[in-house]
Amino acid sequence: MKRLLPCLSIAPLVVAVAACSPDDDTTTWRDYGRDVADEGGGPTDEGGGPIEIVEARDMFEVDVDGDGFSPATGDCDETEPRINPAAFEVPGNGRDDDCDGGIDEAEGCDCHPDPNLPDGVDLCDERFLLSWEDRCFAAACGSGFGTLTRFGDPSNGLAPRFGCAYTLLGTAPLDIALCNPEYCPGGRRQPGTDYYESGWFDTCETVAHESDPSPSGSDGALICDTHQLVLRLRAPRNAVGFSFDFVYLSTEYPEWVDQGFNDTFYAILERPATGERRNISFDEGGHEIEVDNAFFEHPPVTDLAGTGYDGMCTNEDFTRTVCGSSTGWLRTAWEIAPGEEFTLTFSIHDEGDGIYDSTVILDNFQWSPDPVDPGTIII
Structure with a gap:
């Protein structure tokens, strides 16, 4: 049986995939890029069959919040569709709206000697x-x-x-x-x-x-x-x-x-x-x-x-x-x-x-x- 794992965490710098037991809250974190099921010791479903695990590198390319960007294309927050590389910095909200790595407050661009x-x-x-x-x-x-x-x-x-x-x-x-x-x-x-x-x-x-x-x-x-x-x-x-x-x-x-x-x-x-x-x-x-x-x-x-x-x-x-x-x-x-x-x-x-x-x-x-x-x- 093929199933997607129910536990997914996508953070700005770390992407991880976890297998969650339906009977307890024990979480098994997977090594990035490995398929444990192929090694014979991976988790199984209720019928004893292996669970297909979605690798972290695949989830890195998923646009979870539907804003047109995934972590692979620069999205730094997949929980908020208004935060992505095509956004502008909203002054004073304390967030990195445009995913450039900094919380950029608005600055004038006309303070140089020859503004157009x-x-x-x-x-x-x-x-x-x-x-x-x-x-x-x-x-x-x-x-x-x-x-x-x-x-x-x-x-x-x-x-x-x-x-x-x-x-x-x-x-x-x-x-x-x-x-x-x-x-x-x-x-x-x-x-x-x-x-x-x-x-x-x-x-x-x-x-x-x-x-x-x-x-x-x-x-x-x-x-x-x-x-x-x-x-x-x-x-x-x-x-x-x-x-x-x-x-x-x-x-x-x-x-x-x-x-x-x-x-x-x-x-x-x-x-x-x-x-x-x-x-x-x-x-x-x-x-x-x-x-x-x-x-x-x-x-x-x-x-x-x-x-x-x-x-x-x-x-x-x-x-x-x-x-x-x-x-x-x-x-x-x-x-x-x-x-x-x-x-x-x-x-x-x-x-x-x-x-x-x-x-x-x-x-x-x-x-x-x-x-x-x-x-x-x-x-």
Whole structure:
């Protein structure tokens, strides 16, 4: 008769197989790789026949918890399916979630001298970041992307949320020295720093439905100076959600609210498995992160000193003395399936014209092992 042994212990470093007597709790441990039954002195079943013993080396290749990994392929805990080499380290839980031999607390990956755009967002694990690219539809492509340890004055309210730096996407050059002097009197970002040499329309177009950055389709608006960061990701096996933090700044606010100059930031999620393609960052009213949005601080609360988004109003008839503002720090969270591959595109553009500009700061991308409430909140 052939039977599998009822006693199995798989530990991180030791695998053992035991024969258990049905009549007592005596356990006989087997030598690794030997078949005692063949030697004539092994255990027998109730009928006197030998029991076929499963060797330890065979059990070493068994995926007991069904997570796609066995001890032979790096699984260090066959009692917990959320612990395996395709998991991420959950900060503070005291466990080696990814089976790399250590309890690794989260650390920023943007503290080296030359962080790239995903580094600034704190996405640097190649197991989960499959690829990335930056896209630009403007005459001065490249100068609207960057990573900084602080945007503006060192003492303002825009310190990184995690690590040493963050990533910026802007419809104006991040370096004020690159702005068009005609639209940057006195070296200030206001009243605008359009990407053009001779006119607006070399970087602006009334976009067709298929090329509008909006997932919901074109509304016929003039779209200018689009900058995008495209991230192709694979969710860890122990993740059921993700989140990221951001601040949206614009010189359009407040003097051009409800005037059609509705510069916009999208976080576009594309999930091939479900066919979903949608913007996941919006206010309680369902509005995208735009100038006409409930998250803007009025009057400004966040200190924006040195960013250029704290400048004087450009409209002489406007009664306020300071124009430009931001949302303050926000957090968007969304659900995802463990192991799912998906694309997340951060996109920003000027709307209505390319003159008055906007910027988004992105930081602190995090995976979540627990269910999240989809949406955007103030933090």
